[in-house]
Amino acid sequence: MLLPISDLLDVGGPVGSIVTETAGRVAFPVRAILFDKSSEANWSLGWHQDRTICVVERIEVEGFGPWTLKQGQPHAQPPQSLLERMVTVRIHLDDVPADNGPLLVIRGSHRLGRLAADRIAKLVADSEVTTHLARRGDIWVYRTPIVHASASAGNGHPARRVLQLDYSSDSLPGGLRWAFD
Numbered sequence: 001m002l003l004p005i006s007d008l009l010d011v012g013g014p015v016g017s018i019v020t021e022t023a024g025r026v027a028f029p030v031r032a033i034l035f036d037k038s039s040e041a042n043w044s045l046g047w048h049q050d051r052t053i054c055v056v057e058r059i060e061v062e063g064f065g066p067w068t069l070k071q072g073q074p075h076a077q078p079p080q081s082l083l084e085r086m087v088t089v090r091i092h093l094d095d096v097p098a099d100n101g102p103l104l105v106i107r108g109s110h111r112l113g114r115l116a117a118d119r120i121a122k123l124v125a126d127s128e129v130t131t132h133l134a135r136r137g138d139i140w141v142y143r144t145p146i147v148h149a150s151a152s153a154g155n156g157h158p159a160r161r162v163l164q165l166d167y168s169s170d171s172l173p174g175g176l177r178w179a180f181d
Contacts, residue, residue: 015089015139019167022141023087027167030054030086030178037101037153037160044101047120047149049109050088051077053166054179061174073179078172080114086144086168093161096134099154103132103140110143120147 019027031054037043052075058067064076096102106127109115115123124147132140144166153160172178 015091015165018139018141019087019089023085023167023169025169027087027169028180029165030168030180031166032180033164035160035162035164038158042152044152045148045150047104047106047124047147049115049120049145049147050166051083051114051145053078053082053168053172055172056177056179056181059175061172061176064174064176076176080145082168082170083114083145084110084143085170086166088142088144088146089165089167090134090140090142091163091165092134092136092138092140093163094157094159095136096132096160096162097154097157098131098133100157100160101151101153102134104149104151105130105132105142106147109147110145112147114145115147123147 016027052068052070054070054073054075056074058074058076063079066077068075090103106123107130109123109127112123134140168178
């Protein structure tokens with residue numbers, strides 16, 4: 001049975017139900033990103049935390065900033081408490097074996113708050129790194145501010161595509177609106 005993507009991602013759909021269980025409350029998608037690593041478009045990501053949210057327009061609201069533009073969309077760093085309530089879903093459209101840029105994670109790092117770059121480097125040096133392989137169709141759900149990285153896609157692999165969806169149950173203050181709203 002094929003489901004339209006809207007049914008799949010709806011709060012009562014298969015993915016939405018998993019998100020609600022993980023978040024402990026009903027959450028809705030607020031951002032979607034397609035990562036499409038291939039021999040033509042390949043990159044690695046160093047150790048970091050996802051710290052920004054995508055909004056419709058930049059409105060100066062206390063606690064939100066600094067601001068950036070990513071692919072023409074305004075992004076702001078929100079209060080850490082908002083990020084800590086968010087959940088990220090990764091839907092793997094291709095296999096991700098060990099030599100094709102799997103996600104590397106520091107388990108439990110989402111509980112450590114917003115970390116400066118030097119604290120992230122020390123955390124990685126002092127912690128066990130877990131490597132997360134995936135099969136096409138696998139779905140991962142995790143807390144958005146987890147410390148993570150990934151290598152470039154390996155040669156000989158046709159692609160490493162992942163649809164990443166960020167979910168929140170929060171409304172934004174001061175007229176800010178989620179870009180996916």
